[in-house]
């Protein structure tokens with residue numbers, strides 16, 4: 001039985017706004033965990049799966065390519081290559097064979113960031129398996145975010161925390177690298193540790209932010225906020241409408257509001 | 264001929280004294296040494312099983328990076344890096360079947376056929392700088408300094424990658440003589456320090472390390488030079504333990520060979536980096552009036 | 556303890572596996588013991604290299620498997636460069652290790668039990684080489 005024939009029924013269970021097949025839409029066959037489904041060719045893997053009747057309890061989150069919950073592996077006919085993509089971002093192709101790997105177990109060290117320093121040997125002690133990397137590069141090939149995973153693993157082995165943090169910046173913790181690792185290394189957890197160390201100890205601190213936080217803590221804005229809280233709806237609306245605005249094309253740093261006492 | 268420098272992981276952290284002294288010395292000698300911009304760990308040890316090719320991938324990838332950077336040769340300071348790069352290079356040069364498998368596996372990289380030469384820094388100085396030039400530039404000759412030449416394993420074994428014919432190693436002696444020091448040969452100059460067994464079987468590694476140091480002392484050595492950070496750990500960083508356990512009769516200063524080069528060239532402490540060695544290293548040089 | 560050698564104990568497939576993995580003809584060994592003299596670890600192990608070679612020639616899979624000697628081998632190639640029969644013994648040691656490591660998915664050094672201070676102190680090449688030789 002072809003799936004497109006049963007579409008009207010399917011729309012009852014499927015979720016997502018695009019799960020209803022538009023009139024005249026072309027469908028293509030895809031294979032989800034080995035079973036064939038006919039799905040509209042314009043859908044992402046995630047929408048296509050929902051169209052086919054799957055419901056996501058896990059394996060979906062932001063639907064915007066940023067949470068890392070929906071990594072999917074697939075193969076194309078007559079191609080030995082294994083492909084990786086985010087289900088919410090990758091558009092289906094005819095005859096793709098796919099399965100989701102929403103979660104992949106990976107060793108995660110327990111540490112208190114406050115108790116450690118940004119030192120390579122701290123990373124080595126928490127994750128000695130780092131040194132099992134054989135540079136097979138499977139991780140880089142698996143990354144749906146095109147992160148140079150071997151690059152950051154190499155930087156970590158070389159003790160360059162800042163570089164590892166920088167290279168791994170786009171990582172969304174999907175775990176695909178770990179699923180393919182020859183050395184059984186939890187790459188993304190180690191990179192996260194590096195970014196945490198970088199953020200807390202290496203990156204220059206934003207002094208203006210600290211100043212503002214201190215001012216807030218010192219109560220500089222308390223009175224103002226209290227005043228706002230006591231205002232009626234109408235008063236608030238009026239205040240909002242009449243607020244002083246920075247001209248759209250004002251060059252950076254040139255405009256100052258008339259009342260500068262809260263800057 | 265363009266020679267690219269492959270640092271290796273350890274030289275960027277634990278063995279900064281090896282790298283800093285070498286880089287500064289080359290600068291002082293006016294020798295251009297471009298560093299490889301992108302590289303991964305070479306794997307440190309060569310895999311010995313006939314069917315195990317995945318462990319050759321790391322060093323080959325580095326050689327491909329060097330090729331991409333337009334190099335004709337790669338030079339290393341760390342003995343282990345030297346050994347693992349040189350041996351992988353031989354496979355790629357000579358073994359057609361393995362070469363194809365490795366190239367096919369790395370389908371994201373350019374093919375490699377062993378085009379590059381892998382050099383160790385000692386041979387690089389000898390052949391591309393020359394002892395005469397070194398001798399000319401020496402500002403602080405290391406007179407009356409008896410230095411044991413510790414080659415260890417990976418510079419000289421196996422024969423097909425040995426930096427000199429096995430049993431006829433001269434390069435460290437020539438190096439020391441160029442600096443004005445007195446080279447001391449000793450029976451255990453090429454005996455293994457225990458290598459990675461410092462993790463696997465520490466007692467065994469400590470025993471051999473102590474025996475090596477005693478052997479050097481017995482020949483009247485006042486100091487030891489070497490070129491491998493793991494040898495340095497086993498022979499230098501464990502000395503406190505060794506004397507405490509009475510495996511070693513007295514402490515011996517241990518240096519990377521490049522540190523003595525930098526010292527003899529009259530370079531400052533930023534270049535020599537004796538601050539990263541054990542305290543006895545600086546004390547010894549002070550006793551010889553080589554540093555203030 | 557005497558080692559029993561009979562048709563029953565000789566594992567021919569074990570001999571073949573060793574030869575294949577190492578690429579060395581272990582039957583060439585004539586038991587001179589040069590390797591023992593060359594090996595820095597031979598006074599620290601239960602079975603010296605020469606004896607291991609003999610056991611391998613007889614296909615004594617069990618006793619070879621029980622020996623701890625090749626886990627203390629440092630892959631220094633002293634034996635290899637000194638063997639008068641041209642046997643690259645370091646490769647045979649690697650074959651012994653791999654036959655165990657490939658069978659069990661178990662590591663000879665437990666990473667989670669390594670002393671933290673030691674790992675912090677050691678150069679990276681110590682970990683890299685140790686894990687390559689002693690973990691599966």
Ligand code: SF4
Nearest residue numbers: 143171172174175177
């Ligand atoms: S680095 Fe790993 S966890 Fe991060 S996005 Fe890439 S594959 Fe996913």
Ligand code: SF4
Nearest residue numbers: 133134136137139181
């Ligand atoms: S998959 Fe694992 S072993 Fe392979 S390059 Fe990446 S981190 Fe290294």
Ligand code: SF4
Nearest residue numbers: 594628629631632634
């Ligand atoms: S390679 Fe192993 S068995 Fe051979 S001499 Fe060295 S430590 Fe001994």
Ligand code: SF4
Nearest residue numbers: 584585587588590638
């Ligand atoms: S040196 Fe060679 S021939 Fe002699 S016992 Fe050892 S392996 Fe056998």
Ligand code: FES
Nearest residue numbers: 061062063067088
């Ligand atoms: S659902 Fe968040 S990345 Fe796909």
